[in-house]
Amino acid sequence: MKKSNNLKEDILWNKYKNSNCQQSKEELILSYTPLVKHVAGKIITKIPDGFTFDDLLNYGFLGLIDAMDRFDLNREIKFSTYAVPRIRGAIYDEIRKLDWVPQSVRRKSKRLTNTYYQLQKKLGRNPNDEEVRTELGLTSEEFNDLLVDVNISENISLESFFNLKGGDKIELKDLISDSADKEPDNIFFYDQMKMILGESIDKLPEKEKLVISLYYYEDLTLTEIGEVMELTTARISQLHTKAIFRLRGYLSRKKDLLFA
Structure with missing residues (x-):
């Protein structure tokens, strides 16, 4: 483990792991409460009403x-x-159990993913907005409305997973944060997926690539990214949505090849 800047924290970790000291564990949980709040705060702004911040905190502590x-x-x-990816994953896991994403949104999301997939396959590159909009037969306003409709964190995030040998699962969010556990039998698959994800991110338009980097690598909120890029939060959200659907289209093609 990389040494933290807090000697007390290092001592608590050693007591907890080496002696199973429950008091040390409780103190560590308390010290990481701001981390759970940060992750929950990023998610609460992008999900429908029905979940409170305290709900997400409770889910997040399970992940912690x-x-x-x-x-x-x-x-x-x-x-x-x-x-961080495990806290985020635990929150989404609990939200998914309630199946709160409307079927109409799922259908729109699937259609958009398939459109990016087919255009990438046909053009040999990432399609631009005009090409996607034309393929869908939508006006500019209708296309923007579609991006808003499907802009639900569970629906457009990288929270999907690949199945590995033995039924193990590696989630894309773990690949992005480079924090997945790698079993020896799965190292090849993990490395291949990480390479594919890196390739797909490199092919994104520059603004979308920057949003993905700041959101997943630097763990900034969309509002914070807007401040960095001097764009509105709504514009950052739109860039994030388009980036994710481009990635999903690209990853769908590569996944078919890798797991054929």
Whole structure:
């Protein structure tokens, strides 16, 4: 584990992992509460009414505790890097159980993903907005409305996963944060998927690539990204949505080849 800047935190980790000290575990959970709040805060702004911030916090703490139990002190990464995708995943897992995404949105999302997939296959490159809009038979206003409709975190995020040997699952969010656990039998598949994801991100338009980098690598909120790029939050959200659908189209093609 990379040494933190907090000696007390390092001591707590050693007591918890080496002696199963529950008091140390509780103190660590308390110290990482701001991290859980940060992740929950990013998600609460992009999901429908019906979930409270406290709901998401509770879900996030499940992910935090799981990450703490699974974390290996010998790994040369910061715990926060390891924990963020698991906190986020735990929140989405609980939200998905309620199946809150309308079927109409799922259909629109599937159509948009398929459109990017087919155009990328046909053109041999990422299609521009005009090509996607024309293929869908939509006006500029209708296309923008579509992006708003499908802009639901669970629906357009990289929270999908690939199945590996033995039924294990590696989630794309783990690939982006470079924090997935790699079993020896799955190293090849993990490395191949990471390479494919890197290729797909490199092919994005520059603004979309920057949004993905700041959102997933730097863990900034859409509002914070807007401040960095001097764009409105709504514009950043639109760039994020288009980037994700481009990635999903590209990854769908590559996944078919990798897992054929």
